Structures are given as structure tokens and as C-alpha cells.
Amino acid sequence: NNRQAKFYKLTKKGERQLRDETEQWERMTLAVQKILETEPAIRDEEPLADPGEIRGSVDCRNLSFAYTAGSEPVLHGIDFQVTAGQTVALVGRTGAGKSTLLSLIPRMIDPPPGTLHVDGTDVRRLPLARLRSAIGMVPQETFLFSASIRENIALGAPEATDAEVLEAARLAGLETDLAQFPNGLDTLVGERGLTLSGGQKQRVALARALLRRPRLLLLDDCLSAVDTQTEEHILHNLRTVFQGRTVFLVSHRISTVKDADVILVLDHGRIIERGTHGQLLAIGGAYADLHQRQLLEEELAAV
Structure with a gap:
């Protein structure tokens, strides 16, 4: 009947999607493995x-x-x-x-x-x-991760204390910005620092380099x-x-x-x-x- 036909159609569609996603996952796994072996x-x-x-x-x-x-x-x-x-x-x-x-x-x-x-x-x-x-290097085009400002600054020095992270942020001119952010150092910046201005992203990257004391x-x-x-x-x-x-x-x-x-x-x-x-x-x-x-x-x- 009509209900069985619809159920059969949906089942087949689900099988195709699962097969496609499985194949895509396998291709991605092989690509990652190739990169790691290079x-x-x-x-x-x-x-x-x-x-x-x-x-x-x-x-x-x-x-x-x-x-x-x-x-x-x-x-x-x-x-x-x-x-x-x-x-x-x-x-x-x-x-x-x-x-x-x-x-x-x-x-x-x-x-x-x-x-x-x-x-x-x-x-x-x-x-x-x-x-x-x-060496601490701050390139023109900075890269930030989808994480907090604290985690982005402490990327190369995960053992750094809050006081050290704050001092690096101050030296990089982020002090005023942090005071305006809703969660200070714990503010999430989004993928590639999407929620920050260009100048703020550069200063986060500068703070990251300064924290390592290169x-x-x-x-x-x-x-x-x-x-x-x-x-x-x-x-x-x-x-x-x-x-x-x-x-x-x-x-x-x-x-x-x-x-x-x-x-x-x-x-x-x-x-x-x-x-x-x-x-x-x-x-x-x-x-x-x-x-x-x-x-x-x-x-x-x-x-």
C-alpha cells in the first residue's frame, strides 16, 4: 500500500545517504593518512x-x-x-x-x-x-582557532598562568578590548577569529608570540x-x-x-x-x- 511504499522509499534514501557518507569518510581517512605518512x-x-x-x-x-x-x-x-x-x-x-x-x-x-x-x-x-x-613569529595574516581568547594566546605555552596571559595581552594592546568583551579572556572568537576585527586578531597573535618569551x-x-x-x-x-x-x-x-x-x-x-x-x-x-x-x-x- 501507499504507506509501505513511502517507508520503502525513505529506507532506500537513508541507505544511499549512509553509503555516500561512509565512502566520503573513507576518502577523508585515506587523505589524512597520506598526509601523515608524507x-x-x-x-x-x-x-x-x-x-x-x-x-x-x-x-x-x-x-x-x-x-x-x-x-x-x-x-x-x-x-x-x-x-x-x-x-x-x-x-x-x-x-x-x-x-x-x-x-x-x-x-x-x-x-x-x-x-x-x-x-x-x-x-x-x-x-x-x-x-x-x-623564535616567535607574527605573520601579516594571522590564524586563530575557534576557541577562547585565552586558549588562542596560550597556544604555544599551555602551562602559562592567567597572570602571564593577561600580561601578554596587555603588552599587545588588548587590555581595553578585553574589558569590553562579555567574558574577557574566555570570550570565544569563532573560526579564524571571525568575531574579532583585523586589528584585534593581529594583537591576539602578537600576545601569543610574546607569551613564549622568544x-x-x-x-x-x-x-x-x-x-x-x-x-x-x-x-x-x-x-x-x-x-x-x-x-x-x-x-x-x-x-x-x-x-x-x-x-x-x-x-x-x-x-x-x-x-x-x-x-x-x-x-x-x-x-x-x-x-x-x-x-x-x-x-x-x-x-
């Missing part, structure tokens, strides 16, 4: 050096880099020496190679052998876990989404954090980099100028032009 492209390479405690000096020796063999290099003949505890700023137009240079230090991508050294040792000879544990701090234009006033407040907080740490600071804003010990100006993958803020203004080159343009933009914005 040997990572970047890994420890023998013979490894034993660096002891990493202090944070970094030097590049005629480093040229291309993403694939035979392609146009994105970095050309990069040379610099940074002593432990110095703050180095990287300035240049989009595509100049600043982010690529930063990514080579923790071996997110591999530099050519013998071209990049931390504490005098080729980074490719340092144990990868040891190298990365000494010897090297790599900041890749990580305050680009905050206004100038908030940025100045955060930089004021960070001056104490920078002391005794090696800091690489990428920014398009002169106001962010002017207090660095040395500023490297990149263009088309080459260092075209280097020096302090005052020295580079005196040269009257690319950095001075950028400084003049930004001053003009600020004056026009104030009108």
Missing part, C-alpha cells in the same frame, strides 16, 4: 650542530633565493650582520622580499646552504625544534590593521620586551621602524639602503622619500 620537505639534516642556548645573532652571507629552481630570484645577494639583542627593521614596497627574508630565519622555507646563520651556525644544521622554539621576535607588518594611535601605544609597551631580544620588524609605516638599531631598505629583492632613521634621512634616498610621502599623507588626513 615526509616533510623541511626537516633536520645531518650532521646537526649543538648550539646550546640560542642567543639570537643573525647574519646573512650573500643570500640569493628563488622559490623554484630556474625561476627569478626574489632575493639577491643579501648581506647583513645582526648582533643578539638588536632591533632590525625591514622597509620596502610590496613584493620587495621582506616577508620572504623573515620566513627563511625559522626555516618556513629553506635558505641555500651556508647563507643564513644564527649564532654563527648555518640554520640548516640547527635542530629544527630548537631553532623554532627560540630570543628572536619576527614581526611581519603585524600592526598594519591597527590605527596609528593604537600602534604607538603597543610600541611603547614593546620597548621593554625588545630589550635583550633580537627583533626583526617589517612595516610600511616609518613611525613603526624609526627607533630600530638598523633599518634595511629593500627593493626588488636587494638591500638598497641601510642605516639608522637619522642616517637614512640624511642620505635623501628611497627611505627619505617614503618618510616625506607619509608626512604629507598625515598632514592631508589631519585637514
Whole structure:
């Protein structure tokens, strides 16, 4: 009868859905298994050096880099020496190679052998876990998990106390935001930080890096989404954090980099100028032009 026919139809439909979902689950399981079995492209390479405690000096020796063999290099003949505890700023137009240079230090991508050294040792000879544990990196595009602000900040330091998490949040300029959130540190941020503004996401990522107290701090234009006033407040907080740490600071804003010990100006993958803020203004080159343009933009914005 009609009722039996409907029941039969629904049963068949359920069987098809179950079969399809089972097949999809099996495909996903195989894909995950394949990923887990894949040997990572970047890994420890023998013979490894034993660096002891990493202090944070970094030097590049005629480093040229291309993403694939035979392609146009994105970095050309990069040379610099940074002593432990110095703050180095990287300035240049989009595509100049600043982010690529930063990514080579923790071996997110591999530099050519013998071209990049931390504490005098080729980074490719340092144990990868040891190298990365000494580095805190805040990329331009931050990634937050669907969890609380506390869990996102403490991601790399799960043993951190509430007081330590709050201090990292304060240094990153999140104090006022936390006071406005309904549940403070326990506020859920949604997948990829959906409920936070761009500036708030960047500051959570900055707090995450600061909580780990790394010897090297790599900041890749990580305050680009905050206004100038908030940025100045955060930089004021960070001056104490920078002391005794090696800091690489990428920014398009002169106001962010002017207090660095040395500023490297990149263009088309080459260092075209280097020096302090005052020295580079005196040269009257690319950095001075950028400084003049930004001053003009600020004056026009104030009108």
C-alpha cells in the first residue's frame, strides 16, 4: 500500500545517504593518512650542530633565493650582520622580499646552504625544534582557532598562568578590548577569529608570540590593521620586551621602524639602503622619500 511504499522509499534514501557518507569518510581517512605518512620537505639534516642556548645573532652571507629552481630570484645577494639583542627593521614596497627574508630565519622555507646563520651556525644544521622554539613569529595574516581568547594566546605555552596571559595581552594592546568583551579572556572568537576585527586578531597573535618569551621576535607588518594611535601605544609597551631580544620588524609605516638599531631598505629583492632613521634621512634616498610621502599623507588626513 501507499504507506509501505513511502517507508520503502525513505529506507532506500537513508541507505544511499549512509553509503555516500561512509565512502566520503573513507576518502577523508585515506587523505589524512597520506598526509601523515608524507615526509616533510623541511626537516633536520645531518650532521646537526649543538648550539646550546640560542642567543639570537643573525647574519646573512650573500643570500640569493628563488622559490623554484630556474625561476627569478626574489632575493639577491643579501648581506647583513645582526648582533643578539638588536632591533632590525625591514622597509620596502610590496613584493620587495621582506616577508620572504623573515620566513627563511625559522626555516618556513629553506635558505641555500651556508647563507643564513644564527649564532654563527648555518640554520640548516640547527635542530629544527630548537631553532623554532627560540623564535616567535607574527605573520601579516594571522590564524586563530575557534576557541577562547585565552586558549588562542596560550597556544604555544599551555602551562602559562592567567597572570602571564593577561600580561601578554596587555603588552599587545588588548587590555581595553578585553574589558569590553562579555567574558574577557574566555570570550570565544569563532573560526579564524571571525568575531574579532583585523586589528584585534593581529594583537591576539602578537600576545601569543610574546607569551613564549622568544630570543628572536619576527614581526611581519603585524600592526598594519591597527590605527596609528593604537600602534604607538603597543610600541611603547614593546620597548621593554625588545630589550635583550633580537627583533626583526617589517612595516610600511616609518613611525613603526624609526627607533630600530638598523633599518634595511629593500627593493626588488636587494638591500638598497641601510642605516639608522637619522642616517637614512640624511642620505635623501628611497627611505627619505617614503618618510616625506607619509608626512604629507598625515598632514592631508589631519585637514
